[in-house]
Amino acid sequence: MKTDGRRVTSGLFVALALLLLPTQGTAQSEGPLEIFHGFTLIDGTGRPALADAAMVIQGDRIVEVGSRSAVAAEWMDEPGAISVDLGGGWVVPGLIDSHVHMATVPDRPSAERELRRMLYAGITAARDMAGDGRALASLARDSRLGQIDAPDLYYSALMAGPSFLSDPRPQASAAGEVAGEVPWMQAITPETDMIRAVARAAGTSATGIKIYANLEPAEVRRITAEAHEQNLRVWAHSMVFPTRPLDVVRADVDVVSHVCRLAWEAMSDAPTEYHHTQLPEYDSFTEEAPVFTELFDEMRERGTILDATLAMYARFDRQRLENPGNGPPVRCRTDFARRLVRRAHAEGIPIAAGTDFSTPPSVPYPALHDELEELVGHGGLTAMDAIVSATRVGAEVLGLSDRFGTLEAGKLVNFVLLDRDPVADIGNLRTVRAVWKNAARFDRSDYPVQAGDRSPG
Secondary structure, three states: OOOOHHHHHHHHHHHHHHHHOOOOOOOOOOOOEEEEEEEEEOOOOOOOOEEEEEEEEEOOEEEEEEEHHHHHHHHOOOOOOEEEEOOOOEEEEOEEEEEEOOOOOOOHHHHHHHHHHHHHOOEEEEEEOOOOHHHHHHHHHHHHOOOOOOOEEEEEEEEEOHHHHHOHHHHHHOOOOOOEEEOOEEEOOOOOOHHHHHHHHHOOOOOEEEEOOOEOHHHHHHHHHHHHHOOOEEEEEOOOOEOOHHHHHHOOOOEEEOHHHHHHHHOOOOOOOOOOOOOOOHHHOOOOOHHHHHHHHHHHHHOOEEEOOHHHHHHHHHHHHHOOOOOOOOOOOHHHHHHHHHHHHHOOOOEEOOOOOOOOOOOOOOHHHHHHHHHHHHOOOOHHHHHHHOOHHHHHHHOOOOOOOOOOOOOEOOEEEEOOOOOOOHHHHHOEEEEEEOOEEEEHHHOOOOOOOOOOO
């Protein structure tokens, strides 16, 4: 049988990438059984909270979760088992921010400070949506090995049309090299050898490929098909210019980002190239337009996740009010974005909790909490829905539902202990008492104040 030499080369690239991946999620069954009890469980599946719950762990893995009485009946007499009373409170899975940027312009001390703040606020995993792959690989390695106090970081390798790579952001993320030619930030044309391009991206240890802008539908489909062939996730802007949202979804990407850009599906004319100041004519349609029915039907059938980034738009509105004539440009009609998220949620589209911005360092809790409160306050989600968005759905975004996202047997010991009930008020996710990431405990009261930190929270 004749062998495709390019595919063999691809296989070598991927094998090397796998060898270079940081060790993560490896079961550590050594050590005694610990039986945690004295809490109400919210397991991330969407099931109702379970009062007087218990969780059995060994090493970095959950062995069993259930009612205290059921767990005690099976495990309390286990030789050497250690009973750990959490002293009341609510336990939720570790939170996941599905849209961060830690190295657009790499600044290691700043990134570490922000990651530290995220971890002590209950965030145990985050998806970085493109930056300098050299810096991201270092942060990801150190976060997963516990060498810095940080959520486990997963990141993307960017692909876009050549005309986008002159944007200042990819230029900054490829500093010292040529944007478009480095493996973490590649220019794609119809002549691109896609097997090799995807293998180069995989060689950066990225979890997924981000499809950004200035690509025709055929190229979006080619990227997606080959990325899936090589076991990479595909994360795309909802409007890739000129590729419209429906064509992006039909390319079978796993996640689309930015709810506002879905509005381009309703326009008869759309720009052929990306620029963030371009706006659809919002007055010409509503969220009930038939084009959105077709779009959401397609997303639901394919299981496409929406990374809405809703709080980002509300934040821009506040900044413009606070700085008249000096605030950021209008990038979205926030009222429309909120209504479209409500409709997407009502149509059964999975909503991920992603931010795409950071709150000031003086604010005790990071931006994910703003996103969750926005989704509940204006996006039509219940508090339980929002918790699922930031846990189970976040793990699905990363393709890592077998490792974390819910508190079930076999999953990693990633959870947050809260003082107050987040189902009663999503704002109670800000009452963190302690965080467990990969079985390591971080007490909120120990949140370290270091040079550059303005507040311990």
